[in-house]
Amino acid sequence: MAAPITRWQPSPRQFNPKPSEWEYPSPWERQRLGGRGELRYQGRRWEISQALRNQLVGLQVNGPRVLVHYCNMAVREINLKTGKAVRLPGNPFRLLPC
Numbered sequence: 001m002a003a004p005i006t007r008w009q010p011s012p013r014q015f016n017p018k019p020s021e022w023e024y025p026s027p028w029e030r031q032r033l034g035g036r037g038e039l040r041y042q043g044r045r046w047e048i049s050q051a052l053r054n055q056l057v058g059l060q061v062n063g064p065r066v067l068v069h070y071c072n073m074a075v076r077e078i079n080l081k082t083g084k085a086v087r088l089p090g091n092p093f094r095l096l097p098c
Contacts, residue, residue, distance in 0.1 A: 022071045024058030032056050039068065041078070046085050048076050 013091035024030055033039055037050040039057070048057070048068055058069040067074045078085045 021056050022058075024069065025060075028069070029059040029060060029061065030056060039078075041066070042080065043082075046076070046078055048085075 006030055031039060031041070033048055033052050033055050034055055035049050037053045038049060039048050041048045043060070046068075050071075052070055052075070055070060057075075060067040060074075064079055066078040066080065068076040068078065074088050077088055
């Protein structure tokens with residue numbers, strides 16, 4: 001078996017230290033999360049994810065239900081009527097329509 005160093009090659013792609021931000025569908029609202037990963041929406045503060053601090057998210061609003069998307073994955077569901085926020089299961093292989 002060959003050592004990994006014998007198979008390694010530099011990537012032909014140029015590294016981009018500042019990639020462009022994700023484009024969310026036009027009917028969705030776009031908001032940047034706060035420094036603790038929180039979302040301020042309709043006068044309330046919602047905990048989303050500290051891992052997403054200062055990141056741009058897309059808000060898919062459907063009546064009292066708001067799905068918070070990061071890139072193409074829904075990460076949190078907020079119910080404005082009940083005031084509850086539910087963490088959604090993270091399955092990187094399940095692509096949601098954007």
